[in-house]
Amino acid sequence: MKGCFLLQRRFAYVGHAMVKTFKKKYKVDEFCGYVQIRSSFNWLKSQKDINYTNLLLDEDVIKHYKNEKIDPPYLEYLEKEFGLPNLWPYVAVDRVIKFNMYLREYPYDRPKYSHEDMIKMVQAASRFIIKFLEKEKPDFIIAPAALGGIGGMLFYHIAAKMGIKTFLIHSSVRIKTRCAIGKDYNGLNYIEEAFEKINNGAAVEPAIKQEAETFLKDFRKNTRPHSALDSVDARPINRRRQFKFLKLNKIGQSVKWTIGVFIDYIRDKNKDDYLTVKPWYYLWDKLKRKTRVLIGFDDFYDEFNEKDEYAFYPLQLDPEAASMMLAPFYTDQLWLIKQIARSLPINYKLYIKEHPAMFGYRPRCFYKELKKIPNVKIVKPSLSSFDLIKNAKLIATITGTAGWEAMLMKKPIITFGNVFYNKLSMAKQCKTMEDLPYLVKNQIENFRYDEKELINFITAIFQESAEVDLTQIWDIEGGSKMEKKEQKLVPLVDLIAKKLDLNPAF
Numbered sequence: 046m047k048g049c050f051l052l053q054r055r056f057a058y059v060g061h062a063m064v065k066t067f068k069k070k071y072k073v074d075e076f077c078g079y080v081q082i083r084s085s086f087n088w089l090k091s092q093k094d095i096n097y098t099n100l101l102l103d104e105d106v107i108k109h110y111k112n113e114k115i116d117p118p119y120l121e122y123l124e125k126e127f128g129l130p131n132l133w134p135y136v137a138v139d140r141v142i143k144f145n146m147y148l149r150e151y152p153y154d155r156p157k158y159s160h161e162d163m164i165k166m167v168q169a170a171s172r173f174i175i176k177f178l179e180k181e182k183p184d185f186i187i188a189p190a191a192l193g194g195i196g197g198m199l200f201y202h203i204a205a206k207m208g209i210k211t212f213l214i215h216s217s218v219r220i221k222t223r224c225a226i227g228k229d230y231n232g233l234n235y236i237e238e239a240f241e242k243i244n245n246g247a248a249v250e251p252a253i254k255q256e257a258e259t260f261l262k263d264f265r266k267n268t269r270p271h272s273a274l275d276s277v278d279a280r281p282i283n284r285r286r287q288f289k290f291l292k293l294n295k296i297g298q299s300v301k302w303t304i305g306v307f308i309d310y311i312r313d314k315n316k317d318d319y320l321t322v323k324p325w326y327y328l329w330d331k332l333k334r335k336t337r338v339l340i341g342f343d344d345f346y347d348e349f350n351e352k353d354e355y356a357f358y359p360l361q362l363d364p365e366a367a368s369m370m371l372a373p374f375y376t377d378q379l380w381l382i383k384q385i386a387r388s389l390p391i392n393y394k395l396y397i398k399e400h401p402a403m404f405g406y407r408p409r410c411f412y413k414e415l416k417k418i419p420n421v422k423i424v425k426p427s428l429s430s431f432d433l434i435k436n437a438k439l440i441a442t443i444t445g446t447a448g449w450e451a452m453l454m455k456k457p458i459i460t461f462g463n464v465f466y467n468k469l470s471m472a473k474q475c476k477t478m479e480d481l482p483y484l485v486k487n488q489i490e491n492f493r494y495d496e497k498e499l500i501n502f503i504t505a506i507f508q509e510s511a512e513v514d515l516t517q518i519w520d521i522e523g524g525s526k527m528e529k530k531e532q533k534l535v536p537l538v539d540l541i542a543k544k545l546d547l548n549p550a551f
Contacts, residue, residue: 046545047075047098049181049209051188051200055519057085062518062530063187064095066538072550077181079103079174079200082320094527099181103196104318106173110165120164123171127202135198136163138369141320142195146364148322150330151406154364170196174203185210185545190230193366205229212541214515218465218506219271219449220260222514225506226541230370231463233509235544240468240505249504257503264453268431271446280401282426287338287405303328338405345412347422349433355394355422356485357437358385359430359447362400363407372443372462379414381461385441386418388482390489396433399426438489448472452499457492459484469502471495511536 048067050060057080067073076095080086081103089100124132140146142163144154158166174196186204188197190213205211215225215233228234243249281287289295306324310316360378361368368376375381386395397415399407404426415421424433430447431454434440440451444462451458452466459481460467460474467474473488475481518533542549 046073046185046547047077047181047183048073049076049178049183049186049204050078051186051192051197052078052080052085052089053189053193053197054081054085056189057081057089058527059515059518059530059534060187061089061092061095062527062534063538065527066531066535067542068095070535070538070549071542071547073547077101077177077183079177079196081194081196083315083318099177101173101177103170103194104315104320106170106196107166107319108317109169109173110162113165113168115161115164116168119168123167127171127199127206129202132167134370134373135167135195137373138192138198138366139194140364140366140369142166144364147320149326150334151363151403152408152411153330166195167199170199171203174199178204178207178209183209185212187212187214187541189213190215190227191366192230192370201230210545212544214537215465216515217271218510219446220503220506220510222512222517223506223510224513224515224537225510226537226544232468233465233506235509236465236505237468239509240502243501243505244498249508253507254500254504256507257500260507261453261500261503268450268454270430271450280404280426282401282404284338284341287335334405337409340409342409342412345409345416345423346425349396349422349424349428351432351436353394353396353422354390354392354438355396355436356385356389356439356441357396357398357430357433357447358382358441359398359433359445360400360403361443361445362402368443368462371464375443375461378443379411381443382415382421383418384478384481385485386420388485389420389439390486393420393438395421396437397421397423398428398430398433399423401426439485455494457488459488466502469495469498471498509540511540513537 048064050064052060060078064076076097077099078089078097079101080089083102083104086100086102089097120132129135136143141148142158143156145157146153148157186201186209188201188211192198192201201211201213211228212226213228213230215227218225218233218236225233225236281289306327310324313321315321363378364376382395382397389395395418412423415423431450434447434451434454434456437456440448440456440458442448442458442460444460444464448458448460448464449466452469452471458472460472466472471492471494473484475484513534513536518530
């Protein structure tokens, strides 16, 4: 049996640790990989533990667009075979090529490439990936669910079209540190299948159901953010914390790091790679962000009044691969908020809270536009989302964790993307904007909470997921402590191996 991994950015080290476990524990001895970025590629080529049959570097693939000529018959073939239903989704999900993000800091959104360049990139990447997969003939592929790029999206869809088994890792199912796998990025297929069986009366191990009930009880007793990294305590959401790098014990480190970035760039022999960040852009964008923070946003904030009748919309990260894939037509949050606000009962307010990780990134003009909406209130990002959810009549979200937390707190929700908890009958997904006022009215007036259904769903999650803190493993530096990574990833490898009908070799 042969496996192939999409080794994105720092996931390359996680993926490599999984490869080692597949080889040791399940005797899968052949592997190939599609790799981003060059530093990860160079490390994989230099390590001695695994002899990959082939490693294809995304940056080298994309470079070939310069030698491409637009080929209408080939594009017609690609669209027929791999269209979603056309080829735009492959470009639209790529934050670097479509928006120049990563290279520039949000809110910069001016593409570096022309429409013709983007077409050529799709052509070049598809040619290389098709040739690569036809030559390597893997039995299965494993990739992060947030594919997030032209190459990654093509790699997944071409492999799936070829009939190769696909396993996408969903790094979080919003329960403890559990992660799950699915056949695609639009849902948690194995969890959904288990949920349907449980709802239809299938037997469940008592211990798993008890674990689900205990989780729900504990959550309601002690509500806390799913991700500690995105809590208001962990993020610098005020001036003092934003400027702590200027403290005497920090400024030397900051200057040293900045000089190091410029030196590394000057020495870089591949500085023309499309993913290479220009250090002067990094400094300029950071300066603009710090200036925004210095001016502040306090003049936009309203006081929270728990006596208001209101709906709650928590702003999401921008741009985020998850929402760009799962809700590609709802990523303009300013436009979306306007639609939600006009869909509410006339006496309702719409409360908006900034995502803790986005403090300082959105320009003041974004909030100025929000303040023009008569029934919108913006609250301080330091305010607890749980307090807002607790008193809200309705929660609206694209694909955010707040929607899941609201369900756990017995609140009606409306989503705008293909998020996993849409599987619950209590959640309503808006797919057509003309339907939104009617969905709002129905959720406010006719919402019926179903405790049994929710417990069955949580039970399915515990049954078809693994206790693996991928965020923490991701942060174990680069290729160091590989043995520690392997140990922590065993439950995830076991979960995938079960779907492949693999048995341990010892």
